[in-house]
Amino acid sequence: MSESSAQTIVFDNVSKFYGEILGVNRVNLTIPLGITSLVGPNGAGKTTLMNLMTGLLRPSRGEVRVLGVPTDQPEELFRKVGYCSQFDSFPAGMTGREFINAFLMVSGFPRKQIGDLSEGALQRVDLLPAADRKIGAYSKGMRQRIRLAQSIAHQPSVLILDEPLNGLDPMVRAETIALFRQLAADGLHLIISSHILHEVDMMSDRVVLLNNGYVVAEGAVHGVRDEMDVEHPMQILIRCDQPSLLAARMFQKNEVVEARVHDDRHGLFVKTRNPDRFYLLLNEVVATGEIEVESVAPVDDDLSAVYEYLIGAD
Amino acid sequence: MSSTAETINIQPATAIDSSWSLWLRQIAAIMRLDVKRNFLGKRAVLIYLMALMPIGLLSLMAILPVGHAWADFAEYPLRFSLIYNALILRTVVFFGCAWIFMNLFRGELVDRSLHYYFLSAVRREVLLAGKYLSGLVTSIILFTAVTVVSMLLLFMPHFFSASVRFFLDGAGMGQMLTYIVITVLACVGYGAFFMVVGLFFRNPIIPALVLYGWEWINFLLPPLLKKISVIHYLNSLVPVPLSEGPFAVVASPTPAWISIPGLVIVTVLVLIVAGRRIRRMEIRYGGD
Numbered sequence: 042m043s044e045s046s047a048q049t050i051v052f053d054n055v056s057k058f059y060g061e062i063l064g065v066n067r068v069n070l071t072i073p074l075g076i077t078s079l080v081g082p083n084g085a086g087k088t089t090l091m092n093l094m095t096g097l098l099r100p101s102r103g104e105v106r107v108l109g110v111p112t113d114q115p116e117e118l119f120r121k122v123g124y125c126s127q128f129d130s131f132p133a134g135m136t137g138r139e140f141i142n143a144f145l146m147v148s149g150f151p152r153k154q155i156g157d158l159s160e161g162a163l164q165r166v167d168l169l170p171a172a173d174r175k176i177g178a179y180s181k182g183m184r185q186r187i188r189l190a191q192s193i194a195h196q197p198s199v200l201i202l203d204e205p206l207n208g209l210d211p212m213v214r215a216e217t218i219a220l221f222r223q224l225a226a227d228g229l230h231l232i233i234s235s236h237i238l239h240e241v242d243m244m245s246d247r248v249v250l251l252n253n254g255y256v257v258a259e260g261a262v263h264g265v266r267d268e269m270d271v272e273h274p275m276q277i278l279i280r281c282d283q284p285s286l287l288a289a290r291m292f293q294k295n296e297v298v299e300a301r302v303h304d305d306r307h308g309l310f311v312k313t314r315n316p317d318r319f320y321l322l323l324n325e326v327v328a329t330g331e332i333e334v335e336s337v338a339p340v341d342d343d344l345s346a347v348y349e350y351l352i353g354a355d
Numbered sequence: 356m357s358s359t360a361e362t363i364n365i366q367p368a369t370a371i372d373s374s375w376s377l378w379l380r381q382i383a384a385i386m387r388l389d390v391k392r393n394f395l396g397k398r399a400v401l402i403y404l405m406a407l408m409p410i411g412l413l414s415l416m417a418i419l420p421v422g423h424a425w426a427d428f429a430e431y432p433l434r435f436s437l438i439y440n441a442l443i444l445r446t447v448v449f450f451g452c453a454w455i456f457m458n459l460f461r462g463e464l465v466d467r468s469l470h471y472y473f474l475s476a477v478r479r480e481v482l483l484a485g486k487y488l489s490g491l492v493t494s495i496i497l498f499t500a501v502t503v504v505s506m507l508l509l510f511m512p513h514f515f516s517a518s519v520r521f522f523l524d525g526a527g528m529g530q531m532l533t534y535i536v537i538t539v540l541a542c543v544g545y546g547a548f549f550m551v552v553g554l555f556f557r558n559p560i561i562p563a564l565v566l567y568g569w570e571w572i573n574f575l576l577p578p579l580l581k582k583i584s585v586i587h588y589l590n591s592l593v594p595v596p597l598s599e600g601p602f603a604v605v606a607s608p609t610p611a612w613i614s615i616p617g618l619v620i621v622t623v624l625v626l627i628v629a630g631r632r633i634r635r636m637e638i639r640y641g642g643d
Contacts, residue, residue, distance in 0.1 A: 097473060097638040119476035128640065130467035132388070133396060146384035148476040149377045195476070
């Protein structure tokens, strides 16, 4: 096993079929350290990919290795991996603390360590005050957090989270994102699936875009966006006092494929296939002093735009 | 939410344990969870109702006055053998084991909680062993208790002093222990079978009924086919043999030194099949 494969999650030509229905097809992925988000519409294959990573599903073809461990060896895999799945169900009659303790015991942790580990996990998700209440009496957000606590209690190095922000109120949502960032800063791999694009954009180092069981793009959001420049020129909004004049100057230089004056007449939308070159030209125009520029910002250099271009707004 | 909680330094359990001590601890943890659920979960109600069937019936008989047909104490060992065979072994133990062992995995699939075990750092075979042993502990405690209480309820109320002599000085204690051994072996054999059925079949009731039918027509089967059943080996151990009726095909009982290890070997083979199955098992609650 190479050192790099021992630190990554590798999908090697993985396909999964449910009978004749496609789950994911020919997935070749290498997910490095950091926060990676799986993004795609319902049925795209996000949960299938996560279940394949954790051995809950077996690939119909290909192989998955997490930090060098094959996924059919749970005894080794789940020393390193925690999975907070979407299944909102629990063993009956347990309190939050009993639930976490029970599965630490099943994993074979010595009794004297279990108390500390569950206490730490409950504290991290801010559930200590409710730890001794029955899970049946928890709200949806609390159930989500207790599952999160259970998945981090054994201090894994890879944490896989399937729609972890579902059911959380905005305050807890923000705190949870902060927790994810902290966990990533502590050196954890985080694999997160979500369909809330601006949140994914905010917290991810990398994205994997899925559609109909295929990986349609992967990499850093801006990297993915850059690769789409030919088909989808980058759109930039320049706030300035003379948008029409700016448009004329830009067309002279042949670096703009489309320009449109903003409705309020104080801005110009331009589309360019070469943003770096465009910014240089803009500097030159501004330097002449003809036009006063207030701000320059890309309009579609984010995950929502990438998603819309690759997968569609649906 | 605290993002500044201190990281606790833990040693991976694999590094500090030998495999066997880790596995034994994991089996104990799984058993603790499952035995509790088997006895106290909502599914336990049916088992208690089944277990109460012979006890209720015999309690009723204990209260009511006996007729002439029941006046001879010497007939009681044979009567108990009949009650044990028809009501306790073939009904309560059989269906009780079916319910307990099928639900070890099938119940968790229905409750959508099996994935927590599959997401723990435990070998699937160890999980299987823990769950099987939890089913065994539950069924043995319940059904040996039913056997003992039923026997006492039949003998004691109407012939107390004769029964005391029978149990303390006569063959009673030996017979009771033999019935307990048969009950334990039934739990071992049926338990393994039903656990595998619960792993392979989405609706395990049908294969359970097929086995039930097969066990009931066992007395009609030719000697070779008789031996492909659990009941044949258990009947071979019964301390007071029963006549199987005029249509029965007579086959010599299998001696205990063959039937007991034979049953255990078949159980081990069935558990190996279950181990292979669980190793490849997927969690797809939608399909269950």
